[in-house]
Amino acid sequence: MNLKRRSVFFKLVFVLLTLVLVLAGCSQSSSTSEQGTGEQKPELDSIIITSGPQGGTFYSVMAAMCEHLPRDIEGLTVTGIEGAAQENLRTVNRGETHLGTFWSNEFIDAIRGQGTFENEKLEKLRAVCRLSTGMQYILVRADSDIYTIDDLAKAKGLKFSPGEVGSGLESSFRAIFNGAGYSYEDILNNGGEIIYEQYGRFAEMMGDGHLDAFFLGAPYNSPHKSALQIETSIPLRVIPIEGPWVETLCEEIPSFQPGTLKAGVYKGQDQPVPVIEYYTMVGTNIDVPEDLVYEIAKSIYNNIDKWIELAPQLEEFFSGGPEEFAKGFPADSLHPGAAKFWKEVGAIE
Structure with missing residues (x-):
């Protein structure tokens, strides 16, 4: 084989090998694509x-x-x-x-x-x-004149915290308050304030007079640690969540159920209190x-x-x-x- 023919031969071999590799790559890519669009999902480790x-x-x-x-x-x-x-x-x-x-x-x-x-x-x-x-309920200072959700909505100058913005706690309170026929506007229109704060600060704010009432989600029939911290110096009272509207609320939100906080969970709480259970x-x-x-x-x-x-x-x-x-x-x-x-x-x- 002369030099010219040999050169053409090797060029042809190179082209063929390149074509084979390209086709193999396309085949592998196609196979991967087909696997990705099928029912089989990749393993997670x-x-x-x-x-x-x-x-x-x-x-x-x-x-x-x-x-x-x-x-x-x-x-x-x-x-x-x-x-x-x-x-x-x-x-x-x-x-x-x-x-x-x-x-x-x-x-x-x-x-x-x-x-x-x-x-x-x-x-x-x-x-x-x-x-x-868990159980959700409203707590107020024991010496306040707030005994019901109606009182809470109509209180003058109330400083109230439903929890942090974007929290499950705040979302739950809003649903309950709306279910009772009220909105945050009712508190604001009476000169009150909605304070979006984490429950870890409730004790400090109650002590400083910057908070009058708050909403908590606590373990089932057990006290919340923030409420326990507060009641060492400030007596608290649990507000009942009750009325015909509660049944309607729980039908609309299947993760809510009427519940009863047993007596004695908090100091001075001598009677069971109607609350909302949540999942x-x-x-x-x-x-x-x-x-x-x-x-x-x-x-x-x-x-x-x-x-x-x-x-x-x-x-x-x-x-x-x-x-x-x-x-x-x-x-x-x-x-x-x-x-x-x-x-x-x-x-x-």
Whole structure:
């Protein structure tokens, strides 16, 4: 073979090899694309859980999941971050976090696009399980002339805190206050003030005279630590949440139920007081793989005793049967992986 023919030969070989490599790359890309558009979702070996601030029940729950999920699910890495109730819903919906602790009433608003989430329907949110039952109520200075929600709405110059803006606490109070036929405007029109503040500052503000009444979500039939701190120097009184409107409210918001705070939870509280019970929950994104969510639900259910060690306030709820885990949210909002597990243990049909 002369030099010219040899040169042409090697050029032809080079072109053919290049063509083969290009076709192989296209084939691999096409295969990857087809897998991405099919039903099979990629495996997750690392997840992020978003919770509440340190010191709260949500944070204790997150700590428990960070400890036990990696033990139960081989190869899984779990990172926990602090969040806020409404933002937790949004980050999970966007896929920036994979699990979140929510107030159930806000989860329902988010998936329906109502209330705080009007015109912002979060369509990728799914439920994993109910977490616990708590109690919500209003506390005022014991020496005040406020005895009912009507009195609260009509009080002159009232300094009231429903919690922080964007919190599940504030959202719940607004729903309850609206259910009673009032709005924040009623307080403001009577010269009052709505103070959006975290409950950790309530004691200081009550002591300084900058707060007259506030709203809390507390563990079931147990005192809230902020209220306990306040009543060491300022006696408090729990305002009853009662009336025909309560039943209507609870029908509209299935994560609310009429409840009764037993006598003796706070100093001077000699009688039971009608309050609102609420549910908290764990949620996820529909794109989190079904087998992973199944294992997460299984780990939660199988570690009840360990969870109670980390968060004793959960004991009252976890003493119920498996059906307790599937309450407080619409049945069709369950993630398929969670639904599969709760069916296996008899929590749902």
